[in-house]
Every structure is written in C-alpha cells, then in structure tokens.
Amino acid sequence: xxxxxxxxxxxxxxxxxxxxxxxxxxxxxxxxxxxxxxxxxxxxxxxxxxxxxxxxxxxxxxxxxxxxxxxxxxxxxxxxxxxxxxxxxxxxxxxxxxxxxxxxxxxxxxxxxx
Amino acid sequence: xxxxxxxxxxxxxxxxxxxxxxxxxxxxxxxxxxxxxxxxxxxxxxxxxxxxxxxxxxxxxxxxxxxxxxxxxxxxxxxxxxxxxxxxxxxxxxxxxxxxxxxxxxxxx
Numbered sequence: 232x233x234x235x236x237x238x239x240x241x242x243x244x245x246x247x248x249x250x251x252x253x254x255x256x257x258x259x260x261x262x263x264x265x266x267x268x269x270x271x272x273x274x275x276x277x278x279x280x281x282x283x284x285x286x287x288x289x290x291x292x293x294x295x296x297x298x299x300x301x302x303x304x305x306x307x308x309x310x311x312x313x314x315x316x317x318x319x320x321x322x323x324x325x326x327x328x329x330x331x332x333x334x335x336x337x338x339x340x341x342x343x344x345x
Numbered sequence: 346x347x348x349x350x351x352x353x354x355x356x357x358x359x360x361x362x363x364x365x366x367x368x369x370x371x372x373x374x375x376x377x378x379x380x381x382x383x384x385x386x387x388x389x390x391x392x393x394x395x396x397x398x399x400x401x402x403x404x405x406x407x408x409x410x411x412x413x414x415x416x417x418x419x420x421x422x423x424x425x426x427x428x429x430x431x432x433x434x435x436x437x438x439x440x441x442x443x444x445x446x447x448x449x450x451x452x453x454x
Contacts, residue, residue, distance in 0.1 A: 273445050
C-alpha cells in the first residue's frame with residue numbers, strides 16, 4: 232500500500248523556471264492538501280481540494296496553482312520560481328469525514344530556487 | 346501571536362525520562378492532532394482527539410477544551426523517540442489544520 236507518493240524528492244530550480252510537484256494517493260481519499268514547511272515555522276496550507284474538480288486557496292497560495300482532475304492526483308504547479316519558494320513541500324490526504332480523520336502525508340519534496 | 350503555540354521549542358532528555366510537550370491554542374477547534382516528524386523524514390499522525398485522553402504504547406495525549414490546552418507525554422523515553430513533535434488544530438468542515446512550530450526532542454542514551 233503506497234499511501235501518498237510525492238515526486239520528485241529533491242529539485243533545484245533556477246529563478247524564473249517552472250515545475251510541477253506531483254502527488255498521488257491510492258487510498259481513495261476525497262480531501263487532499265499541499266503544505267510548505269519553512270525552518271522555524273509551522274506547516275502552512277497552500278491549496279486544498281475536497282474532491283475531483285474542486286480546489287480552493289489556503290493560507291499562502293500566491294505563486295502556485297493546482298488542479299484536481301482525478302481523485303488520485305493533486306499536482307502543484309510553480310510558475311516563475313522565486314527564491315522565497317525554497318521550502319519543503321508536503322502533500323497530504325484524508326477521507327471525507329464521518330467524524331474527524333487523520334491526514335496521511337507524503338515524504339515531502341525538498342525544493343531549492345537559486 | 347500564533348494561533349497554536351507549543352512549548353518547549355527544544356527538549357533534551359535522558360533515556361528513560363518522562364517527557365511532556367505542551368500545546369495551547371487560541372481558536373475554536375473541532376479536533377487536535379499530534380504528529381511526529383523524524384529528521385529528513387515524512388510526517389506521521391500520532392493522535393487525533395477532541396476530548397479526554399488517548400494512549401498508544403508509551404505515548405499519551407490529553408486535551409482540556411475549556412483551557413484550550415493539550416499535552417503529549419512520552420513515558421520511558423528512548424533515543425528512537427527523537428523527532429519533531431507537531432501539534433495541529435482542526436477547524437471547519439474540510440479537515441484543514443493549523444500547525445504549531447513543533448518541538449524538537451532529543452533523547453540521549
């Protein structure tokens with residue numbers, strides 16, 4: 232059971248380049264999330280989705296875009312990468328809750344913008 | 346002021362010691378989560394609670410809704426418990442979390 236899979240694990244980008252961080256889950260979870268984790272800071276929500284075709288902004292969405300064409304996949308797109316986007320990115324998923332459910336996290340993508 | 350505050354930020358303990366990590370929050374919540382992050386590793390959910398107390402092995406989590414406070418206890422600590430422990434609160438209907446900055450725990454043999 233793979234759970235939440237993120238690719239790539241590491242990436243270095245030049246300023247102004249673009250890339251897509253991939254996230255896939257095989258648990259048939261409706262809810263998916265993208266977070267960034269910066270040193271000394273708590274995880275911040277970038278975007279989230281409550282189901283295929285539905286996405287919404289989180290706390291820090293500027294400079295990012297997402298799409299959710301299937302239940303399994305929730306890619307995060309960086310356009311015109313900036314040094315401020317250097318961070319560790321985590322994707323997570325949870326089932327639609329009857330009651331509260333824990334989030335399942337991927338292993339993270341460490342991204343450096345130089 | 347952060348909506349979720351953890352203390353201490355850093356904690357060093359000797360193997361076998363009883364450890365307590367605290368979490369205070371200032372918003373209305375529907376549940377509180379404790380997570381563990383090993384160095385260079387992913388994040389794992391330890392507990393999710395909305396009242397009372399939960400226990401799993403050597404880990405115990407408690408919450409006091411009236412005081413807006415939760416504690417994570419580790420009994421008989423072991424070097425493999427060394428990790429960052431993160432408190433997060435859940436509000437709203439979409440399971441969105443607000444995270445504390447984490448407590449870095451080092452358990453020395």
